Amino acid sequence: MEELSQAGQQVLESQPFSALLEARLAGLSEGEAVIEVPIREELLQQNGYVHGGVISYAADNALTFAGGSILGPTVLTSEYKINYLRPASGETLVAQASVVHAGKRQAVCRCDVFVAGAGGGETLCAVAQGTIASVAVPEA
Amino acid sequence: MEELSQAGQQVLESQPFSALLEARLAGLSEGEAVIEVPIREELLQQNGYVHGGVISYAADNALTFAGGSILGPTVLTSEYKINYLRPASGETLVAQASVVHAGKRQAVCRCDVFVAGAGGGETLCAVAQGTIASVAVPEA
Amino acid sequence: MEELSQAGQQVLESQPFSALLEARLAGLSEGEAVIEVPIREELLQQNGYVHGGVISYAADNALTFAGGSILGPTVLTSEYKINYLRPASGETLVAQASVVHAGKRQAVCRCDVFVAGAGGGETLCAVAQGTIASVAVPEA
Amino acid sequence: MEELSQAGQQVLESQPFSALLEARLAGLSEGEAVIEVPIREELLQQNGYVHGGVISYAADNALTFAGGSILGPTVLTSEYKINYLRPASGETLVAQASVVHAGKRQAVCRCDVFVAGAGGGETLCAVAQGTIASVAVPEA
Numbered sequence: 001m002e003e004l005s006q007a008g009q010q011v012l013e014s015q016p017f018s019a020l021l022e023a024r025l026a027g028l029s030e031g032e033a034v035i036e037v038p039i040r041e042e043l044l045q046q047n048g049y050v051h052g053g054v055i056s057y058a059a060d061n062a063l064t065f066a067g068g069s070i071l072g073p074t075v076l077t078s079e080y081k082i083n084y085l086r087p088a089s090g091e092t093l094v095a096q097a098s099v100v101h102a103g104k105r106q107a108v109c110r111c112d113v114f115v116a117g118a119g120g121g122e123t124l125c126a127v128a129q130g131t132i133a134s135v136a137v138p139e140a
Numbered sequence: 141m142e143e144l145s146q147a148g149q150q151v152l153e154s155q156p157f158s159a160l161l162e163a164r165l166a167g168l169s170e171g172e173a174v175i176e177v178p179i180r181e182e183l184l185q186q187n188g189y190v191h192g193g194v195i196s197y198a199a200d201n202a203l204t205f206a207g208g209s210i211l212g213p214t215v216l217t218s219e220y221k222i223n224y225l226r227p228a229s230g231e232t233l234v235a236q237a238s239v240v241h242a243g244k245r246q247a248v249c250r251c252d253v254f255v256a257g258a259g260g261g262e263t264l265c266a267v268a269q270g271t272i273a274s275v276a277v278p279e280a
Numbered sequence: 281m282e283e284l285s286q287a288g289q290q291v292l293e294s295q296p297f298s299a300l301l302e303a304r305l306a307g308l309s310e311g312e313a314v315i316e317v318p319i320r321e322e323l324l325q326q327n328g329y330v331h332g333g334v335i336s337y338a339a340d341n342a343l344t345f346a347g348g349s350i351l352g353p354t355v356l357t358s359e360y361k362i363n364y365l366r367p368a369s370g371e372t373l374v375a376q377a378s379v380v381h382a383g384k385r386q387a388v389c390r391c392d393v394f395v396a397g398a399g400g401g402e403t404l405c406a407v408a409q410g411t412i413a414s415v416a417v418p419e420a
Numbered sequence: 421m422e423e424l425s426q427a428g429q430q431v432l433e434s435q436p437f438s439a440l441l442e443a444r445l446a447g448l449s450e451g452e453a454v455i456e457v458p459i460r461e462e463l464l465q466q467n468g469y470v471h472g473g474v475i476s477y478a479a480d481n482a483l484t485f486a487g488g489s490i491l492g493p494t495v496l497t498s499e500y501k502i503n504y505l506r507p508a509s510g511e512t513l514v515a516q517a518s519v520v521h522a523g524k525r526q527a528v529c530r531c532d533v534f535v536a537g538a539g540g541g542e543t544l545c546a547v548a549q550g551t552i553a554s555v556a557v558p559e560a
Contacts, residue, residue: 043157051156057197081221
């Protein structure tokens with residue numbers, strides 16, 4: 001699993017947008033992935049909460065990494081759906097995704113997005129569900 | 141409509157995450173909104189395409205602004221679904237959303253996300269559909 | 281809970297389409313609902329599997345009843361998303377839904393749809409996620 | 421196109437569940453499909469409106485046929501999302517789907533579901549979006 005986790009770290013580090021958001025791969029094992037994003041001023045919306053776009057990023061990427069933990073590193077999110085549950089405010093955004101079902105070329109995954117506060121408590125702020133597909137990587 | 145457009149600009153400018161992404165409100169009229177994001181290195185994923193999180197951000201925010209053009213400024217996205225169609229590569233990401241149906245407190249909207257290239261052509265790279273809700277703004 | 285379950289039964293029995301499908305409310309408690317549909321020839325598609333429309337019906341209705349167990353009896357599904365995982369073949373379709381988060385007027389729920397076979401085993405064949413809304417009932 | 425339409429009719433007629441619902445393939449051309457369901461008592465919910473399960477069936481099947489018009493006859497819906505907009509009451513449920521983007525093995529489609537009344541007017545009652553996949557047919 002150490003190997004899997006290191007491969008995942010390399011993929012995340014090679015995503016400039018993930019670097020811009022200072023996202024971390026906090027966990028990666030077969031069928032499970034955790035993406036964390038430290039909450040800072042630049043990631044907020046007009047009312048002081050984490051912008052939905054950041055929550056979507058975290059859910060989308062956690063879904064992709066969970067799928068990739070089964071399907072291999074060259075995967076992408078085909079589609080997903082997200083329901084926002086509560087305004088997100090706290091120290092760290094934590095997106096936990098797991099594979100529900102995997103075939104050879106596709107995996108269906110679910111994701112829970114929490115906010116972890118200074119006191120250690122976690123609040124569920126969004127849930128997502130989507131499809132990850134194994135792909136040959138197109139050249140940019 | 142000029143007033144509506146100015147109110148929309150103010151909301152977008154007051155979103156730190158939209159500023160981080162250098163997003164622009166390229167159009168806002170009753171039932172329609174266009175969000176543009178200039179594509180730059182920091183917004184890409186590991187293969188040189190625009191990161192899905194950026195596309196999701198643009199779709200989500202365009203849906204919200206389209207809904208808000210009917211429901212008023214204090215709205216948020218309750219939920220949405222997005223299908224990625226093609227890898228996104230070009231100069232500008234353009235998310236065009238329109239209201240399909242609006243009630244008093246909710247609007248259902250659709251969004252097409254294009255990439256505009258140097259030559260002026262546009263390529264559809266994602267489609268989304270979601271619900272925008274009118275809310276009393278909670279204090280952060 | 282007995283009361284809740286009986287109220288649920290009455291709602292299901294008053295749905296002509298649920299009667300056409302011979303659907304049963306196999307369980308209803310606070311935040312949880314189980315809808316069962318006996319699989320018969322009339323519910324199949326062209327390859328001998330349960331038609332997706334039946335699976336969607338079961339998921340949609342289980343989501344609604346789960347939401348209604350918290351929000352009260354006058355609810356409807358605002359929206360949902362479903363991923364089909366495997367062809368469904370067996371004796372009984374079982375849709376188990378639970379509330380993920382409930383506010384005053386809305387609940388977000390998830391649903392797993394299984395097929396139970398003659399031997400007693402269950403196979404997951406679809407997963408869904410959606411929003412249930414409390415409504416004043418419009419007169420037909 | 422006549423050939424395409426006839427092939428579609430055969431598929432629909434070989435679906436026992438579509439026969440139970442008395443669904444008709446009202447149109448099928450490259451990238452477009454229309455499924456109609458005559459509204460009758462048995463298809464309603466407890467308040468006298470068309471049951472959501474019927475609307476979902478129509479949307480799902482129209483999406484599948486639209487995708488199949490491009491990808492070929494052995495397709496299935498991988499996933500879709502639907503937003504219900506208004507209670508559906510009238511003479512005929514009409515689901516119109518079109519392909520937004522098609523690759524070799526998958527197509528992303530959208531669907532509008534209307535109710536047509538006695539007077540000829542149509543009311544939009546639901547919108548859907550989903551993925552159709554080309555498959556080798558598994559034996560039941």
